[in-house]
Amino acid sequence: MIPRFKLLLLFFLLFLSALYESRAQSNRQPNFIVILADDLGYGDLGCYGHPTIRTPFLDQMATEGKRFTQFYVGANVCTPSRAALLTGRLPIRNGIFGKRVVFFPNSANGLPHSEITIAKALKTKGYATGLVGKWHLGSKKEYLPLSYGFDSYFGLPYSNDMGKVGSFGPTASDQAARVNTNPPLPLYRNNEVVETEPDQRQLTKRYTDEVLKFITANRSKPFFMYYASPFPHVPLYASEQFSGKSKRGLYGDVVEELDWSVGQILKKLKELKLDKNTVVVFLSDNGPWLMKNRLEEVGGSAGPLYEAKGSTYEGGMRVPAIFWGPGLVKANTVSTAVATSMDILPTFLNLAKIPLPTDRPLDGQDITDVLNGRKDKGAEVVYYYDADRLYAIRKGPWKAHFTTHPSYSPEAPVPHDPPLLYNLEVDPGERYEVGKKHPDVIEDLRKAFEKHRAGVVAVEPLLDAIVE
């Protein structure tokens, strides 16, 4: 038997140690990690209802945190969505739109240096900042991540199909043309190309290692890690450990490896006792790329939502989003609050006690109180842009489509007057048009639509210029 006083002493020491740990964590500014999947659909995770893709780590992350069911991104394709996330501003304000929908290897521009990214803002309070993975906001040297507040960068500067292999254009000839003209896919370490055409099967493991090293190296100061996976954007690659393992085929293999990667990160935070003072966000940049009628296995699923990447229907812009952070994010909760990727910047800045920029409009809002469970209401209005054209808005449960267009279709956009009206909370699949029953709602949304358009100052489109 252990003598009683020794037992008491042991408990006391354990208590002191726990108290110290807890205070040590909460006295520091919180750490932030954003994990961004590429083209992952609303329905592609176990906790969002996919029947055969297994995502135990993300499901557990949801159980330990807050899973959002009405979370939006700022654009329906990659480049403008990433610009919106990092700046808290709609693409129409930061210029990341054009006839070309994203940056390509031969694009001349990048994100304007005047934009304040999450990384740049956090650096003002001494945060260590790192980006691992996909950038896609400019690939000329002056537009690489180190010019935007990131201390370090390791990854591909644009999509994983923009090299010599596995390019996926909208048509076969377009695809062939790109493979011919693209330079070999560059892998950067900071501002230097350290490899070309890296073995993409190893990317998830290599990126995960980089993220874990960054966390370990910065464990004693506040940090911000932006981990932007290249997957499940096509071409799909999984490591040997995951290849052929998912019932969902290669797409499932790739998502399951990404799930593993997230699990590794949360495990490392717990090991280093950083879990009580770190907020981790997992989300996708836009809806799934369906590859309609071309490649049935490689396109993801928007679950119950209609349409996909490139569309302003829900499937294009509503994404899976899980926030995790014991103590900061209320555990085991599902939120139906409307929120957007542009809320991340103001929320992080508030948690880090950094004032928001006052010299420019922001399109996101601080959702700290939604995360900690004090309320369950977020954005009042959501804007659905396609390039510089406002296609639709959501206000409360109502969505009005003023223009529609099927994703990746050669057809012209179709204007609607009166707009098509759906109640998204009753009918998330946008199946039942109900405008005739609700003329008052249509008028209200029309006013909000016009008010927003009147308030946006047009800037120059930046996506179209090409390097000569």
Place this chain on the structure above:
Amino acid sequence: MIPRFKLLLLFFLLFLSALYESRAQSNRQPNFIVILADDLGYGDLGCYGHPTIRTPFLDQMATEGKRFTQFYVGANVCTPSRAALLTGRLPIRNGIFGKRVVFFPNSANGLPHSEITIAKALKTKGYATGLVGKWHLGSKKEYLPLSYGFDSYFGLPYSNDMGKVGSFGPTASDQAARVNTNPPLPLYRNNEVVETEPDQRQLTKRYTDEVLKFITANRSKPFFMYYASPFPHVPLYASEQFSGKSKRGLYGDVVEELDWSVGQILKKLKELKLDKNTVVVFLSDNGPWLMKNRLEEVGGSAGPLYEAKGSTYEGGMRVPAIFWGPGLVKANTVSTAVATSMDILPTFLNLAKIPLPTDRPLDGQDITDVLNGRKDKGAEVVYYYDADRLYAIRKGPWKAHFTTHPSYSPEAPVPHDPPLLYNLEVDPGERYEVGKKHPDVIEDLRKAFEKHRAGVVAVEPLLDAIVE
């Protein structure tokens, strides 16, 4: 301070009491509860990905138990699906099919008395058996539940739209005709009508009370409770406590009240310390009734699946299914094993150590080892019947449609030769027909299709006869 020996004694007594409790529970034959929702779609619960219906109790049941993602019912509409569940046999074998798709108030027949229901089988080992809710296997006195092994019955004998109010036929004129000819909706206690046209807003609460009373009354003997909710079949009714509470509208209110009802039952089992020796199954009888183009708010959602109630696409016959039973069902697991509602009878009989009937073919199999986690593989083949016509089969991940027909459509069924082929594990939404790539698979499924048809002995259809 409590003296140490008292503390030790206390722990010892707690340990003995826990040991006794556990042995007392596990030495008894297990109790069984089947909770059957009506027309609940695959996508209508939080844990199956619905964005705005909140089902915390069912989500928790899934966390404490096993959630199936490829679980099927024996038919795509109510009456034959219930017959299949209770007998472990396809409708083609027990006669529950016809030109009329279900029993109506004026139907002359019922389930054949020669059928062995779960209740009748469990009675051979002294089980207390009760049915609360919807029967729908015959409403003449000789076809009421007490003739099929149930000790007690409280509920409506058929669908909640088959009375004088709120009838929903496929067309408006059909609907009006039914309201005129139907007798007032009868509420039975055993073999007696105790009310007509009961206030349906109170049904979930009243049924829940009945179930809780049954459990409490039978706490010291093995029991089987079959709780068949009338909802979310139309017309939809929720109690005052739930009305107007869900963002999903009335349909959501009704599902959220059903979720509450399930929560009450699991709570009662824990209170009575029956939880370690009771298996609870929650499932739906078929896919959602979409009410296409008629009533946008009252139709459920099949989530990522295609089509709905009345169809042999996945949306018609794959349902949410959660098994719960600490000690008997492995907790916090998701199973992609293919299983069916006809597996419930052989599984319960095995757990209760009752031999299976040997004088007739069963279409289900014992899935005890799937439930306890020893394996994750269930049925090899799934059959999709529409009345007596075999429309499609699934074998492994593959599904071949030999005939298709949109749900509740006046169009004629369309035969397919070669059959349409889908890989359900890669493409659960049945979007990408891949027959041309897999002629060998088509041949394999064609053989399984013919073999099954050759092995089924035709019986008389029982759904069509009408009381003169």
